[in-house]
Amino acid sequence: MAQIFVSIAAILGGLSVAGGAFAAHALREKISARSLEIFDTGARYQMYHALALLLVAILISRTATPPFTLVASGWMFIVGVALFSGSLYILSLTGIKSLGAIAPLGGLTLMLGWATLAIAAASLKF
Template identity: 40%
Template sequence: MKEAVLIIGGIYGALAVIFGAFGAHGLKKFLTQEQLKSFETGVKYQMYHALLLILSGVIFPFIGFSQNLMGWFLILGVFFFSFSIYGLVLSSSRDRKMAFLGPVTPLGGLLLVMGWILFTINVASVAEFLRF
């Protein structure tokens, strides 16, 4: 799981840069300011959590249930949160809003929150070994 967390963190980070550039340069002509702001929110959260995944992959051995669950919560949380925002924004810009994605975004947010909680618990449990 450790390797997967690091690899997916790197992939999410690279995609955040690509999507950020795409949003800033390629979508300005097609999106409203509100849609651009929503798209940027997806990109920011994706990048924040890509960095958290990489940090987690460096800090934790991913041998326990809690650490593995944290990894899955963060990976799936980013996917559901950020990618549903991208889908909602892009589909609404073409007047074909994929409304089924609406409930996916808060589910992704909940998974991210749970990932952060588990990150905090796991950091506290290994803090003496890391000498924080």
């Protein structure tokens, strides 16, 4: 599981950098300042959670039998990024306002990922 999470974290991190560069250079003249801000928020939170996923992978690799909550937190970070950042990217590029309703579900999933990581930490030996 650690290897899968490291791979996904690397992909999410790389795509976050690419998305930020794309927004700064290719989108600046094509979308509104507000849409650019929304896109940037998606890229920023994607990077934060790519790093969080990397931490989860490291913790899993250092634990003989990782607790379910640790693995669950990694999957919640992945799903949360897809829902939160993905909906913000699409919203900023298309202007479809109904997509704004998906972002809070992604945010909730990210918060649950942090909560399950905290629960997992209570059972880990450091």
